Structures are given as structure tokens and as C-alpha cells.
Amino acid sequence: MICLRILGWAGLDQTLRQTTSRFGPWLTGGLWLMLATGILMVIGEPVRELVTFSFWLKMFLVAVSTLIAASFQINRRKHERRWEETLMQRRSIQGLAILTFLIWLGIIILGRLIAYDHIWGPWSPATKA
Amino acid sequence: MPMDVAAILKSIEASGLATRIRESLFLFPLIESTHVIGLALVFGTIAIIDLRLLGMASTQRPFTRMASDILKWTWAAFALTALTGSLMFITNASVYYHNFFFRTKMALLVLTGMNLLVFERTAGRTIHGWDRDPSAPRSGKTVAALSLAIWISIIVMGRLIGFTTSRAVVAPPPAGVNFDDFLGTPSGGGTSATPPHD
Numbered sequence: 001m002i003c004l005r006i007l008g009w010a011g012l013d014q015t016l017r018q019t020t021s022r023f024g025p026w027l028t029g030g031l032w033l034m035l036a037t038g039i040l041m042v043i044g045e046p047v048r049e050l051v052t053f054s055f056w057l058k059m060f061l062v063a064v065s066t067l068i069a070a071s072f073q074i075n076r077r078k079h080e081r082r083w084e085e086t087l088m089q090r091r092s093i094q095g096l097a098i099l100t101f102l103i104w105l106g107i108i109i110l111g112r113l114i115a116y117d118h119i120w121g122p123w124s125p126a127t128k129a
Numbered sequence: 130m131p132m133d134v135a136a137i138l139k140s141i142e143a144s145g146l147a148t149r150i151r152e153s154l155f156l157f158p159l160i161e162s163t164h165v166i167g168l169a170l171v172f173g174t175i176a177i178i179d180l181r182l183l184g185m186a187s188t189q190r191p192f193t194r195m196a197s198d199i200l201k202w203t204w205a206a207f208a209l210t211a212l213t214g215s216l217m218f219i220t221n222a223s224v225y226y227h228n229f230f231f232r233t234k235m236a237l238l239v240l241t242g243m244n245l246l247v248f249e250r251t252a253g254r255t256i257h258g259w260d261r262d263p264s265a266p267r268s269g270k271t272v273a274a275l276s277l278a279i280w281i282s283i284i285v286m287g288r289l290i291g292f293t294t295s296r297a298v299v300a301p302p303p304a305g306v307n308f309d310d311f312l313g314t315p316s317g318g319g320t321s322a323t324p325p326h327d
Binding site for chain 2: 001004010011012013014015105107109111112113115116118119
């Protein structure tokens with residue numbers, strides 16, 4: 001929803017601050033929930049999770065997206081007025097919103113591909129086992 | 130099962146599209162991933178609406194404004210899940226058709242449609258009276274709570290289909306092998322292995 005607001009595709013009756021304060025806490029809560037359940041899944045089946053290319057690529061993308069989200073929140077709080085008036089309209093910022101959305105699609109796809117890691121062929125450690 | 134249903138399911142499975150998806154290395158995993166993306170979008174957007182009806186979030190925003198802003202994404206995502214779900218179904222139609230969790234999921238989908246109909250006939254009729262209120266009337270709140278519960282159950286059922294219809298086959302361990310020996314636990318405790326699943 002935050003990406004859609006930056007792109008001007010949803011929530012146009014809301015300011016960016018209103019949108020982030022509405023969805024930000026759910027985003028953070030969701031991330032903690034996924035971290036906790038993810039750790040439990042890794043503990044439950046460490047080989048199935050850790051010995052896959054998909055898992056490590058997913059973890060890399062999660063780290064990148066968390067970094068983007070944290071930088072965005074810090075910068076938006078620091079330059080609140082600039083974000084509302086000019087920064088949101090910048091092509092580079094809108095490009096970053098699309099990139100963030102695509103990264104999250106990638107994270108979902110890779111999460112599912114952990115079960116099908118053989119599709120990566122030689123990149124998958126599972127195929128070497 | 131009547132013969133004609135079995136024959137229909139078999140012919141669906143034997144269709145060119147189903148065979149192509151089944152035999153491809155990439156197609157089924159990619160369709161399943163897209164199904165998960167669609168489901169995440171459906172549940173996420175529905176949760177935004179339901180929490181507004183319950184008065185738990187976005188209470189300052191008029192309901193109609195919010196619904197027109199969000200529901201188009203919900204319907205687009207729902208169409209995506211229906212399409213990808215159908216493509217997954219045709220690859221193994223007779224197995225899914227008999228699966229308890231698949232049937233429960235389909236029944237819950239019908240139930241969520243009926244729940245939407247109840248909303249239209251109750252709180253939906255007086256929407257302009259409570260549009261700017263922080264929460265919906267009691268009937269709207271009940272529909273919202275039910276909607277969240279049904280959609281969470283749909284997600285759980287969807288996951289359980291994957292755990293009970295896996296095509297993966299694990300060969301039984303050779304006779305005489307006791308897993309407890311490898312784990313260093315006293316013998317006689319029985320063997321256990323993680324069931325195969327997607």
C-alpha cells in the first residue's frame with residue numbers, strides 16, 4: 001500500500017505520513033512474525049531449508065528490502081515536507097517503489113521455490129547431494 | 130463416485146495444457162508461486178477492509194472511499210488466484226477432487242461469497258448512514274470478523290493441500306535400519322521420518 005501511494009495508484013486521499021503510520025506498524029509486525037515462524041521452520045527442517053539456493057537468495061532479498069524500508073522511514077521522517085511535496089513525484093523514488101514491490105514478489109516466489117530447489121540445476125546444493 | 134465424474138477428471142488431467150504443466154520443470158512451481166502472491170494480495174486487501182469495518186484501523190477514512198480504492202486490487206488478485214488455482218487443479222484433478230482439504234477450501238470460498246452477500250443485504254444497505262463512523266454497525270462487524278476467520282482458514286487449507294497431495298515419494302528405509310541408532314537415543318523408541326510434502 002505504501003508503494004502504491006508513492007506511485008499514486010491508491011490512497012490518494014491520504015498523505016504519505018498517514019499511509020506509513022497506518023501500514024508501517026503492520027509491516028514491522030508482519031516481518032517479526034515471519035522471522036519467528038521462519039526460524040521455527042529452519043529449526044524443524046534445517047537441511048531442507050538451509051541447503052537450498054532459493055533460501056539464501058530469499059534471505060539476501062529480505063535483507064535488501066528491509067534496508068530499503070528502514071532507509072525510507074528514516075529519510076521520510078527527516079524530510080517529511082519534501083517527501084509530500086516533491087520527492088514522491090521523482091522518477092527515481094517511484095522506480096524504487098516498483099523495485100521494492102518486485103523484490104517482495106521475488107521473496108514470495110523464492111519462498112515457494114525452496115520446495116522445488118532442483119529447478120536451479122547446478123546452482124542448487126541439493127542437486128549435488 | 131459416478132463414472133462420468135471420474136472420466137471427466139481423467140480427461141482434464143490428460144489435456145495438453147495439464148500434461149505440459151505437469152511435465153515442465155518450471156511451470157508448476159511458478160504457477161504455485163503466483164497463486165501465493167495472489168492469495169497474499171487478496172488476504173492483505175480484505176484484511177484492510179475488515180479491520181476498517183471492525184473499527185480497528187483507518188477509522189478516520191470514509192468506508193466507501195476506502196472500499197473503492199482497495200477492492201479493485203482485491204478482485205484483480207482474486208482473478209489471478211482463480212486462474213492459477215485452476216491451472217494447478219487440472220494437473221492432478223482426480224487427486225485434488227478427493228482431497229478433504231481441497232473440498233473444505235472450496236466450501237470456505239463459497240462461504241466467503243455468502244458472507245459478502247449477507248453484508249450487501251444488511252450493513253451494505255445503510256452504508257451512507259455509517260460511512261464516516263469509526264466502525265460499521267454490528268452486522269457489518271460480524272461479517273468482517275467472519276471474513277477474517279474464513280480467509281485465514283482458506284490459507285491454512287491451501288497449505289494443507291500441499292502437505293497431503295504431494296507427488297514426492299520417499300522410499301522406505303532398508304530393513305534392519307533403526308534411526309534411533311543414528312540419533313544416539315535408546316532403541317525401541319520407534320522411528321519417525323518427516324512426511325514428504327511440497
